[in-house]
Structures are given as structure tokens and as C-alpha cells.
Amino acid sequence: MASHTVAQLAAELGKPLPLLQEQLQQAGVGPRAADDVISEGDKARLLDHLRAAHGGAASGERKKITLTRKQTSEIKQADATGKARTIHVEVRKKRVFVKRDETPLAAETHAPADAADAVIDDAELQRRVAEAQHQADLLARQAEELAAQRAAEQERRAAQELREQQAREQAERERREAQAAKEAQAVTVSTDAQTTQATSQTISEQAQETEKAAQQASEAAATQAKAAASERIAAQKKQDAEEAAKLAQIQKRRSAAEAEAAAIRDMMARPRTVLRAEKPAPKTTEAAPVSGTIKGTIHKPAAGTAKPAGAVTTPGAGAAKKDDKQVKSEKLSSSWADDAAKKRGAAIKPRGNPTGTAGGWRGPKVAAGRRGGRNDRGGEQQIQAAPAEMIVREVHVPETITVAELAHKMSVKAAEVIKSLMKLGQMVTINQVLDQETAMIVVEELGHTAIAAKLDDPENFLTDDGETAQSNTEQLPRAPVVTVMGHVDHGKTSLLDYIRRAKVAAGEAGGITQHIGAYHVETPRGIITFLDTPGHEAFTAMRARGAKATDIVILVVAADDGVMPQTKEAIAHAKAAGVPLVVALNKIDKPGANPDRVRQELIAESVVPEEYGGDSPFVPVSAKTGEGVDNLLEQILLQAEVLELKAPIDAPAKGLVIESRLDKGRGPVATILVQSGTLKRGDVVLAGSSYGRVRAMLDEVGKAVTEAGPSIPVEIQGLTEVPSAGEEIMVLLDERKAREIALFRQGKYRDVKLARQQAAKLENMFEQLNEGAQNLPLIIKADVQGSQEALIHALTKLSTSEIKVQVVHAAVGGISESDVNLAIASNAVIIGFNTRADTGARKLAENNGIDIRYYNIIYEAVDEIKAAMSGMLTPDKKEETLGLVEIRQVFRIPKVGAVAGCMVLSGLVRRSAQVRVLRNNVVIHTGELDSLKRFKDDAREVKEGFECGLSLKNYQDIEVGDQLEVFEIKEVARSL
Numbered sequence: 001m002a003s004h005t006v007a008q009l010a011a012e013l014g015k016p017l018p019l020l021q022e023q024l025q026q027a028g029v030g031p032r033a034a035d036d037v038i039s040e041g042d043k044a045r046l047l048d049h050l051r052a053a054h055g056g057a058a059s060g061e062r063k064k065i066t067l068t069r070k071q072t073s074e075i076k077q078a079d080a081t082g083k084a085r086t087i088h089v090e091v092r093k094k095r096v097f098v099k100r101d102e103t104p105l106a107a108e109t110h111a112p113a114d115a116a117d118a119v120i121d122d123a124e125l126q127r128r129v130a131e132a133q134h135q136a137d138l139l140a141r142q143a144e145e146l147a148a149q150r151a152a153e154q155e156r157r158a159a160q161e162l163r164e165q166q167a168r169e170q171a172e173r174e175r176r177e178a179q180a181a182k183e184a185q186a187v188t189v190s191t192d193a194q195t196t197q198a199t200s201q202t203i204s205e206q207a208q209e210t211e212k213a214a215q216q217a218s219e220a221a222a223t224q225a226k227a228a229a230s231e232r233i234a235a236q237k238k239q240d241a242e243e244a245a246k247l248a249q250i251q252k253r254r255s256a257a258e259a260e261a262a263a264i265r266d267m268m269a270r271p272r273t274v275l276r277a278e279k280p281a282p283k284t285t286e287a288a289p290v291s292g293t294i295k296g297t298i299h300k301p302a303a304g305t306a307k308p309a310g311a312v313t314t315p316g317a318g319a320a321k322k323d324d325k326q327v328k329s330e331k332l333s334s335s336w337a338d339d340a341a342k343k344r345g346a347a348i349k350p351r352g353n354p355t356g357t358a359g360g361w362r363g364p365k366v367a368a369g370r371r372g373g374r375n376d377r378g379g380e381q382q383i384q385a386a387p388a389e390m391i392v393r394e395v396h397v398p399e400t401i402t403v404a405e406l407a408h409k410m411s412v413k414a415a416e417v418i419k420s421l422m423k424l425g426q427m428v429t430i431n432q433v434l435d436q437e438t439a440m441i442v443v444e445e446l447g448h449t450a451i452a453a454k455l456d457d458p459e460n461f462l463t464d465d466g467e468t469a470q471s472n473t474e475q476l477p478r479a480p481v482v483t484v485m486g487h488v489d490h491g492k493t494s495l496l497d498y499i500r501r502a503k504v505a506a507g508e509a510g511g512i513t514q515h516i517g518a519y520h521v522e523t524p525r526g527i528i529t530f531l532d533t534p535g536h537e538a539f540t541a542m543r544a545r546g547a548k549a550t551d552i553v554i555l556v557v558a559a560d561d562g563v564m565p566q567t568k569e570a571i572a573h574a575k576a577a578g579v580p581l582v583v584a585l586n587k588i589d590k591p592g593a594n595p596d597r598v599r600q601e602l603i604a605e606s607v608v609p610e611e612y613g614g615d616s617p618f619v620p621v622s623a624k625t626g627e628g629v630d631n632l633l634e635q636i637l638l639q640a641e642v643l644e645l646k647a648p649i650d651a652p653a654k655g656l657v658i659e660s661r662l663d664k665g666r667g668p669v670a671t672i673l674v675q676s677g678t679l680k681r682g683d684v685v686l687a688g689s690s691y692g693r694v695r696a697m698l699d700e701v702g703k704a705v706t707e708a709g710p711s712i713p714v715e716i717q718g719l720t721e722v723p724s725a726g727e728e729i730m731v732l733l734d735e736r737k738a739r740e741i742a743l744f745r746q747g748k749y750r751d752v753k754l755a756r757q758q759a760a761k762l763e764n765m766f767e768q769l770n771e772g773a774q775n776l777p778l779i780i781k782a783d784v785q786g787s788q789e790a791l792i793h794a795l796t797k798l799s800t801s802e803i804k805v806q807v808v809h810a811a812v813g814g815i816s817e818s819d820v821n822l823a824i825a826s827n828a829v830i831i832g833f834n835t836r837a838d839t840g841a842r843k844l845a846e847n848n849g850i851d852i853r854y855y856n857i858i859y860e861a862v863d864e865i866k867a868a869m870s871g872m873l874t875p876d877k878k879e880e881t882l883g884l885v886e887i888r889q890v891f892r893i894p895k896v897g898a899v900a901g902c903m904v905l906s907g908l909v910r911r912s913a914q915v916r917v918l919r920n921n922v923v924i925h926t927g928e929l930d931s932l933k934r935f936k937d938d939a940r941e942v943k944e945g946f947e948c949g950l951s952l953k954n955y956q957d958i959e960v961g962d963q964l965e966v967f968e969i970k971e972v973a974r975s976l
Contacts, residue, residue, distance in 0.1 A: 001611045003032065003196065004037070004038055005035055005038065005142070006020060006021065006032050006033065006034050006035070006036050006038060006717060007034040007035065007146070008142075009038055009043075014404070016520070017034055021047060021967045022139050023048060023050070024038075024042070026053075027042075027045050027046045027048075027050075027745070028045060029042045029045060030051070031045065035139070035143050037135070037139060037355070042645075044471070047757060049886055051392075056398055058589070061556065062911045064095070064097060064098040065097045065098055066094060066096045066097075067094070067095045067096075067097070067812070068092065068093070068094045069091060069093045069094075069095075069529065070092050070093075071090070071091045071092075071093075072088060072090050072091075073087070073088075073089045073091070073261075074086050074087070074088055074089070075087045075089055075265060077964035078475045080151030084204075089158060089261075089264050089265070091256055091261055091264075096448060096574070096588065099715065103757075104567050111901055113396040117410075119246070124824075130202075132425055132489050134164070148289045160884075164907035166709065167220060170197075171243045173259055177533045185716070188489075190629035192261045195310060208764065219573065220845060226339070229476050232276070236261055247597075269389035290655065292721075300888060303648070305653075311941040318696065320602050320654075326847075333346075337564060338953045341694055342520035352506050352512050358396045364402045364803060368863060373655045390446060390447055391411075392448055392449060392644070393409075393411065393449070394447065394448070394449045394451055395409060395410055395443045395448050395451065396409070396411045396451050396453040396934065397436050397439045397440050397443065397450055397451065397452060397453055397454075398436065398453045399436050399453075400433050400434070400435060401436075401439050402430075402431055402433055403417050403418060403428055403430050403431070403432055403434065403435070404423075404430050404431065405437050406443070406459050408674055410443065410446060410448050410586060412446065414430045415569050417442060417446070418430070420445050420446060420725065420782075421438075421442060423445075424441065424442070424445070426438070436452060436534060437818070438539070438719065459919075461851070462628060473648035473649075473651040473677075474603045474648065474649075474650070474922045475646040475647065475648055475651055476634065476646060476647065476649050477644075477645065477646055478549045478645050478646060478647040478709070478710040479520070479526060479527040479529055479710070479711040479712075480528055480529070480552055480639070480640035480643070480645055481529045481530060481531065481549060481550050481551045481552070481635075481639075481644075481673065481711050482528055482529065482530050482531070482550065482551070482552045482553070482554055482622075482636055482638065483530075483531040483533060483549070483550035483553050483554070484496060484530060484531065484532050484533065484556060485533050485554070485555055485556070485570035485574070486555055486556035486557060486566065486567055486570055487557070487558070487561070487564035487565070487566040487567045488566060489558075489559060489568075490556050490561065490564075490567075490586060490587075490778065491556060491558060491586040491587055492532060492533075492556040493532055494586075494624070495556060495584065495586060495621065495629075496519065496532050496624035497925065498528075498624075498626050498629055499521055499530070499621050499629060499633070499884045500519055501520055503903065509702065517529070518531055518532075518536045518658050518671055518673060518700060519532070519700045519701075519710055519713070520700070520711070520713060521541045523633055524638075524639050525633075525634075526637060527711070528633070528636060528637070528640075529673070529711045529712065529713060531549065531550060531658070531673075531713075534969045536683065544762065544921060546887075549656045549658065549673050549675070550577070550579055551579060551617040551640065551643060552579060552580055552581075552636060552640065552643075553569055553570070553573075553577075553579050553580070553581050553582070553644055554582050554583075554584050554632070554636070555567070555571065555574070555575040555582070555583045555584065555607070555761060556584045556586050557583060557584070557585055557586065557602070558586055558587045558589050558595045559585045559587050559588050559590070559592065559593035559594060559595050559620070560587055560592040562598050563598065563601040563602060563604075564595060565606060566686040566772075567643055571605050571606075571607060575606075575723055578617070579615045580631070580643075581638065582606060582616065582617050582619065582635050582636060582637050583602065583607065583609070583617070583619065584615055584619050584621050584628075584632055585598055585618060585619065585620045585621065585798075586621055586622065586623055586751050587622065587623075587624075588620045588621065588622050588627065588628075589622040589624055589627065595601070595618075595620055602618075604643045604807050607701075607976070617635045617639075619631050619632045619635055619651070622677070631821075634961055644959050645711075647675065647677075647710040647711075648674040648676050648710075649677065649678055649709055649710065650677075651676065651677040651678070652677050652681075652730065652732070652733070653674050653676070653677035653678055653683065653708075653729075653730070653731045654674075654675055654676050654677055654684075654728070654729070654731070655672045655673050655674040655675045655676075655686075655728075655729050655730075656672065656675060656726070656727075656729065656730075657670050657671070657672050657687055657688075657724070657725055657726060657727045658671045658672060658673050658713065658725065658731055658783065659671040659721050659725055659784050659785060659786050659814050660722045660723050660724070660725055660812065661722065661783055661784040661785065661813075662722050662813035662814075663694055664813075664814060666717050667717060667718075667719075668690065668717070668719040668720070668723070669694075669715060669716070669717055670687065670715070670716055670719060670722070670723055670729070671714075671715050672687075672706050672713070672714060672715075672716060672729050673711070673712075673713045674709060674711065674712050674713075674714065675711070676710055677707070677731065678707055678709050678710075679694065679697070679706045679708045679712070679714065679716075680694070680706065680765050681695070681696065681697055681705060681706050681707070682694060683731045684731065684732050684733070684734070684735045684738050685716070685719070685729055685730065685731055685732070685738075686726035686730055686732055686738045686741060686742060687720070687727045687728070687729040687730075688723045688724050688745060689726075690718040690719045690720050690722070690723045690736075690742060691719065691720055691723040691732075691738040691739055691741075691742040692716070692720050693718050694716050695717045695718035696716070696718070697714045697715065697716050698714065699712075699713075699714060699715075700713060700715075720742070722785065722812045722813075723785075723810075723876075725784075725785040725786050725789065758851075766871065772805050774802065774803045774804070774872055775804050775805075776803060776804070776805050776806065776829070776868065776869055776872065777806045777808045777826045777828035778795065778805060778807050778808065778828055778829055778830075778865070779807075779808050779809045779810070779819055779822060779823050779828045779829070779830045779831065780792060780795075780807060780809070780810040780811075780831050780833070781811060781812070781813060781814065781819060781830070781831070781832050781833070781835050782810075782812055782833040782834065782835065783812070783813050783833065783834035783835055784812060785812055787834065787858070788810050788812055788831050788833075789810070790858060791810075791831070791833055791858065791861065792807055792810055794858065794861075794862050795807070795862065795865055796863075798862070798865060798866055799870060800869075802873060802874070803869045803872050803873065805865070805869070808822065808823075809822055809828045809829050813835065814832075814835050814836060814838060815832050815835060815836065815838070815839065815842055815852065816837075816840075817840045817841050817844055818839060819837075819841065820837075820844045820845045820848070820850055821844070822839045824848050824850060825844075829850075829851045829852075829853065829868075830845070830851070830852045830853070831853050831861060831865075832852060832853065832854045832855070833855050833856070833858070833861065834856050835854075837852055849882065866945055869973045870972075870973070870974065873973075873974040875971040875972055875973050875974060876971070876972045876973075876974055877970070877971055877972075878968075878969070878970050878972050879967055879968070879969050880967060880968050880969075881907070881965065881966070882907050882908055882909065882910060882913055882966045883904055883905075883906050883907020883908045883909055883944065883966045883967060883968060884905045884906045884907060884948075884963060884964070884965055884966070885903070885904050885905065885909055885915075885948075885960065885964040885965075885966060886898045886902060886903050886905055886961075886962075886963050886964075887901070887902050887958060887959070887960055887962045887963070888903055888947075888960065889901040890958055890959060890960055896951070896958075897956050898949060898951065898952075898956045898958055899949055899950070899951050900950055900951070900958055900962075900964075901947065901948075901949055901951065902945055902948055902949070902950060903946075904942055904944050904945060904947075904948065904962065905944070905946060905963075906944055907966065908941050908942065908943045908966075909929075909932060909941060909948065909950070909966050909967070910932075910940065910966070911929055911931075911932040911938075911939070911941065912929075912938055912968075913967065913968050913969055914926065914927065914929075914963060914966075914968065914969070915928070915930065915964045915967075916957070916964070916965040916967070917952070917958065917962055917963075917964060918962065918963040918964070918965060919959070919961075919962050919963075924957075925952075925955050925957075926954045927952055927953055927954065927955055928952075929950055929952065929953065930951045930952055930953040931949075931950060931951050931955075932948060932949075932950050933948065933949045933950070934946070934947075934949075964972065
């Protein structure tokens with residue numbers, strides 16, 4: 001980039017040369033002559049100095065002073081009842097003065113740039129010398145040209161001044177000569193008339209020429225003087241214009257402040273209802289009002305009426321229109337407005353003209369000065385028309401809104417909204433909540449535009465905040481999360497017991513796992529987090545949650561049992577979650593173990609071992625002897641290294657609710673798995689529709705901890721309610737935002753739940769009407785959320801077309817009196833899974849005959865409910881043949897009918913049995929026995945080989961040789 005001299009830089013910047021030299025000296029560049037060369041470093045230093053001096057980025061924060069002025073005034077206003085009230089108006093003004101830093105910067109000495117540069121070669125040095133010489137030549141040439149231009153300019157100015165001096169001297173000389181010629185002409189007396197005449201004519205011509213030359217010279221001098229004066233005048237005008245602009249700006253700000261104060265006063269003094277003018281006070285100088293006119297109308301003065309000086313006459317057309325509007329307002333107003341106006345006029349001094357000529361404070365206003373007083377300069381009266389047009393607002397109406405909030409949105413008083421609602425037939429209070437439809441009708445009634453507000457979904461806050469926090473944090477390696485899955489009683493918990501050196505399986509009810517257990521184990525190669533899932537078929541949802549939260553799945557298969565239904569389900573869960581499988585062939589120490597058969601069964605389920613070209617390692621293990629456990633851990637860590645598991649640590653925590661329950665002493669307790677970030681005690685967490693501050697954190701052994709990083713399971717306390725298992729939990733920085741989102745979710749869940757319950761009620765009603773199906777109402781109370789889900793799933797699967805299992809209520813926690821009351825109302829059976837009823841609930845249940853069943857093993861609960869449903873089924877009817885009887889003789893007895901003498905050929909005959917009459921092996925009648933006798937005595941039954949007499953009920957057409965088949969119908973209980 002080419003260098004400049006000081007003079008060239010001043011010309012380029014449009015600054016005077018002395019000013020630029022002074023600024024260079026202040027910047028520490030040093031005194032420079034006009035011909036000195038300025039380098040780029042000097043320019044940069046000058047620029048930094050100017051930025052610092054004028055408040056640029058380098059000057060730091062300016063010193064500023066803020067002046068605040070507060071002015072308080074009072075306005076008296078009358079309300080609708082005529083009572084006066086004082087309104088305080090406060091006007092605040094703030095002005096900020098910034099002080100620039102005028103301290104000159106200290107001169108800094110900089111080492112030459114050449115000393116800091118690296119060593120250069122000779123060719124570069126010669127090139128730089130040649131370039132410097134060329135620059136010096138150019139600068140010398142420019143200096144010579146500048147000197148020549150200055151000399152030529154000086155010569156031109158000197159010549160111009162000389163010519164102006166000569167012209168002034170010539171004009172002065174000619175003026176003196178003309179004056180002398182006039183004097184000589186006055187003294188000289190000529191005798192010759194012609195000579196005198198010629199001489200005088202010649203002298204006059206010479207004088208005219210002389211005067212003309214003098215006039216031209218004087219005009220040239222005046223022109224030059226006028227040009228110089230015009231330049232001075234232009235400079236003076238520019239300075240005056242700048243001062244005038246400053247004054248105008250100050251005046252503009254002052255006028256704006258005054259206008260704002262006047263607008264506030266006008267707003268406070270503006271009437272709230274119909275605009276009307278009071279009757280003016282009678283005066284002797286004014287004409288009497290015309291009879292028949294409407295009271296309160298502003299009339300144009302008569303032609304002969306005396307007007308005050310300077311009064312403004314109202315135009316005809318405009319006055320007519322305004323008078324029409326005013327007449328309508330007067331006609332619409334009621335009579336009690338006049339009484340209120342009289343009270344106000346008597347109680348309050350009217351605004352405007354104190355003499356009363358303006359017709360009271362609701363009449364025309366007098367032209368006022370700054371403070372609203374009378375304008376003494378003009379003394380004119382001017383009628384101001386108050387704005388009659390209402391401001392139409394767009395009101396966004398949410399789903400629900402209170403009366404006060406609606407009034408605030410429309411900028412009206414709440415009483416106006418209440419009046420409008422009363423006209424619509426609703427009696428409301430100021431704090432009553434209105435629905436969206438009603439609120440929109442009220443807004444339209446009051447003349448505004450109603451718009452249904454879109455529902456603000458606070459869930460968007462979680463997405464934006466979570467993405468921002470995760471993207472700005474470094475990802476660091478974390479421990480793998482391993483889920484142990486498999487069929488029931490295949491040794492999952494026993495395998496984990498050996499790894500953790502603990503005995504958990506021995507303490508579990510029935511020897512089966514019914515909860516998700518979360519543990520983290522420290523191995524020589526790192527930490528591994530294990531999730532132990534139940535294998536019973538009822539715990540499908542638990543296994544699905546375990547697969548969702550995991551990185552690696554250990555599929556435990558018993559070598560002596562093979563692939564079972566829950567094994568297949570676990571494989572499906574792992575594939576759906578997209579996580580790698582590590583197969584543990586357990587119980588290889590048993591005599592009946594056959595690992596090869598298990599491998600073939602797993603290959604049939606698309607689980608191919610690595611030795612066969614697949615991607616699933618197969619590890620034979622024994623949870624009893626510990627054989628192969630170290631190899632299993634090695635395979636887990638190898639899979640974790642391949643996955644490259646990473647998560648942010650220094651970020652708000654996010655995780656998953658593994659299990660939750662309601663503890664009697666601690667309240668809602670949730671077992672969570674931290675997936676990213678760090679959870680600390682005192683953090684505000686949000687889990688589904690529950691939120692709270694973490695009061696305490698415990699690890700899996702019950703030890704209190706203060707923080708938990710990624711892949712660490714902890715148990716937290718402090719939530720408002722029991723969260724659903726499987727919900728995502730996250731840390732929020734704002735407790736108010738967490739409460740807002742939780743309440744929003746509760747509203748959504750409540751609406752969905754009510755809609756689902758209503759649909760279920762209607763569906764059950766129609767099914768019962770159509771099919772006559774029976775219901776088995778149940779109330780389920782479990783210890784943890786996962787067990788509750790498993791029970792509901794297992795019991796509802798027992799429903800058939802005849803009997804429906806209806807879960808009236810399901811929750812986590814102990815059995816309380818409210819549960820018993822609900823069971824009384826719905827005639828339900830209460831099932832407590834690992835929970836008990838308190839004393840009050842037990843007494844209430846005993847008094848009302850409510851059945852409470854306690855279970856701690858899930859399949860026992862399922863079996864008993866299944867048996868109870870079987871007892872509710874309609875029994876099957878089965879026909880059983882008792883014997884065969886042959887009629888040997890028929891007796892016709894009056895008033896008795898036909899009596900048959902019979903022989904029992906086979907079986908027996910009972911009196912309560914039913915019979916079929918067979919004639920030629922064709923059934924001709926089916927009925928009941930009326931009597932059975934052996935000789936003359938009544939008999940209950942007659943066995944084979946004996947004779948008997950019998951009669952049929954309501955049937956007399958019997959003949960000798962007919963056979964009677966005796967049978968009974970028995971009810972047989974059904975089972976599901």
C-alpha cells in the first residue's frame with residue numbers, strides 16, 4: 001500500500017493541516033512536518049487514538065451521569081356520582097450525560113519493525129532499498145510540484161492585488177480631476193457665447209466620461225467587497241443555523257414533554273360516557289335561548305349578540321353536523337344525568353373559564369397555555385371536540401380467562417365486562433373464570449375484535465433448552481449400561497449376585513424378580529451398570545423399558561432348558577431397541593446341560609454366534625461356581641469399546657425413570673438412571689407430570705450421595721407425585737418453568753384419561769346391554785409402578801366374552817380409607833401387592849364386607865383372580881340317564897287320571913327326575929313324574945328289578961308297552 005505525506009493525508013481526510021499535526025502529536029507519533037511520510041503503523045496508531053478519544057471500542061466504558069427528574073401534579077376528577085377525587089399524575093424524565101475521556105494518551109515508544117523481523121537476504125534488502133529510493137524520488141517530485149503550485153498561486157494573488165490597487169488609484173485621480181474641472185468651469189467667464197457653449201459642452205462630455213470611469217472602478221471595488229462580505233455572511237449564517245438547530249431540538253423535546261403532560265391531563269379530564277354540554281349560565285348581554293330547543297345544545301349566537309373580542313365563529317356546515325351529533329347524545333341520555341351534572345356543578349369548580357361563560361366543565365374548553373390556564377395573549381375561546389371514535393383492539397382470548405384479565409386486555413373497567421355478562425344472563429364476579437367462547441362473545445359485544453389465542457406449548461422450551469445445553473458441552477466417555485434379560489428362573493439374578501458378590505435372589509419373594517434392579521459394579525477395567533429385569537410373562541413393559549435404557553443386552557439362557565417364550569420376547573425387545581446381544585449360557589455345571597442344542601435354537605431365532613459368522617458372542621457361564629464370569633465381563637467391556645459410548649458430564653442431567661414408588665415416610669421415590677449430564681442434590685427436575693427439587697439421593701445400597709454422573713443409577717426424593725416408570729427425567733434451571741410444564745402435562749393427561757374413561761363406560765354399558773356380560777371390578781395397590789403395570793396387564797388379559805376384568809383404580813402406595821370407600825361404591829375387590837391396609841381402612845373394610853387380598857408373588861394373584869372369574873361363569877348343564885321303565889298295565893281312576901304299573905328294567909327311578917315317554921322307540925312326550933309309589937306307600941326311588949306305580953304330570957296318553965326313560969340334568973362348573 002502506497003505511503004502518504006502529512007499534507008496528502010490531511011487533504012484526503014478533509015482536515016486542516018495544523019489539526020492533523022496536533023492529533024498526530026497527541027497520538028504519540030511525534031511532531032511531523034507537512035512533507036514527512038506517514039507509515040501504516042503511524043496511521044493505525046492515529047486511528048486507535050481517535051477511537052479512544054471519541055468513545056470507540058478501545059476506550060472502554062464511558063463515564064456517564066444519569067439525571068432523573070420527577071414532577072408530580074394533581075388533577076381533580078368527578079366520578080359518576082358527582083363526588084370529587086384527586087388523581088396524582090407523576091411525570092418522570094431521565095437524561096444521561098456521558099463524559100469523554102480527554103486525557104491525552106501517553107506517547108509510546110515502539111521498537112522498529114525491522115528489529116523484530118526475521119533476518120532477510122541480500123536480494124530482499126536491495127529490493128527494499130530500491131523501493132525506498134523510488135518512494136523518495138516520488139516524494140521529492142511531489143514536493144517540487146507543490147512548491148511550484150504555491151509560488152504560482154502567490155504570484156497570481158500579488159498581481160490581482162496590484163491591479164485592484166491601481167484601479168482604486170485611477171478612480172480617485174479621475175474623481176479629483178473631475179472636481180477640479182467643475183470648479184474651473186464655475187469661476188471662468190467667457191464672453192463669446194458660442195465659445196462658451198462649445199467649451200462647456202466639451203467639459204461636460206469629459207466630466208461624464210470621467211464620472212463613468214470612476215463609477216466603473218467603484219462598482220468593481222464594491223463587487224469585490226460584496227463577495228468578501230457574502231463569504232463572511234455565509235459563514236455567519238451557517239453558524240447561526242447550527243445554533244438554531246440545537247435550539248429547535250431542545251424546543252422539540254420540551255414540546256414533546258409538554259404535549260405528553262397535556263395528553264395525560266386531557267385523558268384524565270375526558271368524560272367517560274355520553275358527551276354533552278351543560279346549560280350555559282344566563283348573562284344580560286346574551287340572547288335568551290329559543291323556546292323548544294333541546295337542553296344542552298350548543299347554539300350559534302344571534303346576529304345582534306355581542307361577541308367577545310377575538311371569538312372564533314363556528315363554520316355553518318361543520319356546526320350543523322356537530323349539533324346533530326350532540327342532539328342525539330342528549331336525546332339518548334337519561335334524566336338522572338342532569339341531576340348528576342347539577343351535583344358536579346355545585347361541588348366542583350369548573351375547568352376552563354371561571355366566569356361560567358363556557359357553560360360548566362363539560363362545556364367547551366377555553367384555549368389554554370402550557371399549564372392549562374387562560375391564554376392571556378389572545379384571550380380567545382375555542383371549542384374542542386372530544387374524540388367520539390372508540391379504539392378497536394384485537395383481543396387474543398386463551399382457553400380460559402378471568403373477568404379481570406379480559407377487562408385488562410380490552411383496556412376497560414371490569415364493571416363494564418360484568419355488565420355485559422349480566423345482559424347476556426350470566427352473574428359473574430371479577431375473579432370468575434370464563435371459557436373461550438363466552439369471553440369472545442363479550443369482546444364482540446363491547447365492539448372489539450376477538451381472536452382465539454393459540455395454545456403456547458411449553459414443551460418447545462425443553463427441546464430448545466436441551467439441544468442448546470447438549471451442543472455446548474464436551475462429550476466424554478461413560479460407563480456402559482447392561483440389561484440382563486431372559487426367561488423366568490434361568491438364573492439372571494443369581495448371575496448378577498455372583499458379579500456383585502451379593503445375595504439378592506435368596507431374599508426375593510418366590511425366588512423370582514418382580515422389580516427392575518439397577519446396580520453399578522466396579523471392575524478392574526472400569527464401571528459397568530447392570531439392570532436386572534424380571535422374566536415372568538407379566539413384566540413385558542418392564543423388559544421393554546430395560547431394553548430402551550440400555551447399551552448392551554445380556555441374554556441369559558439356561559443350558560438345560562433352552563429357548564423359552566420370554567427368551568424370544570427378550571430377543572425381540574433387544575432388536576427393536578437396536579442394541580447388541582451377548583448370550584450367556586447359564587447352568588453349564590448341571591448334568592443335563594446341552595449348550596449345542598441351545599445354540600441351534602438361538603440360531604433359529606436369528607441370534608447367530610460369532611464362531612458361526614454372526615455378531616453375538618456366546619459365553620458359557622455358571623452363576624453357582626463362577627465359571628466364565630470373567631470372560632463375560634471381558635466381552636461386555638469389549639462391546640462397550642466398540643460402541644464408543646460418550647455423554648456430556650458438565651451439563652444439566654437427563655435420564656430415565658427406571659422404577660417409582662410411594663414411601664410412607666419419604667413420599668414419592670423414583671429410581672432413575674442418569675444418561676447424560678450430572679445430577680446434583682438441590683437440582684429442579686421434571687419427570688412427566690411431576691416435578692420437584694432433589695432433596696436426597698441414595699445409591700443402590702442406600703448410601704447418600706451428592707451427585708451422580710452418566711450411567712449411574714440413583715434413588716431420588718422430593719417429587720410432587722409418583723412419576724410413571726419409563727418417563728424421561730431432566731434438570732431445569734427454572735422451578736417456575738418446571739411447574740408450568742408439569743401442570744400443562746397434568747391437564748393434557750387428565751383430559752385424555754377422562755375421555756378414555758368415558759369411552760370405556762359407554763362401551764361397557766352397551767356390551768352389558770347386548771350380551772349380559774359380568775364385570776369383576778378390581779382396585780390394585782402395588783409397591784412400585786412397574787408391578788402395578790404388570791398386574792394390570794396380566795389381569796386384563798384374563799377377560800373373556802362373558803366376564804370382563806375392570807380395573808377401577810390402580811395406584812402406588814398403601815391401601816387407605818379412600819380406596820375402601822371406592823370399593824364400597826363400585827363393589828370391587830382390593831388387591832394389595834406388597835402393600836398393606838392401614839388400621840382405618842381395615843376397620844372400614846370389615847364393617848362393609850369388602851374383600852382385601854394381599855399378594856407378594858404375581859402369578860399367585862393371577863391364579864386366584866382366574867379362579868374367582870371361573871366361579872362367576874355360568875355352569876354347563878349336563879344330562880344324566882338314571883334308568884329305563886316299562887309300562888305293564890294302565891289304570892284309569894276318576895279324579896286321579898291314568899296310573900301306570902311299571903317294572904324297572906335298568907337303573908333306578910327317582911321321584912324328582914324327569915322322564916321321556918317312548919312309543920316304538922320314538923319320543924312322544926318329555927315331562928316330570930307326578931307321583932311314585934311302591935304298593936300303597938310313596939317312595940323316593942325304586943331300583944332295578946322292582947315294580948312300582950307312577951303317574952305323569954299333565955299327561956294321560958299312556959299305553960301298555962310304552963317305555964319311560966328317566967334322566968336328570970346336573971350343572972357342571974366351568975373353568976377358564
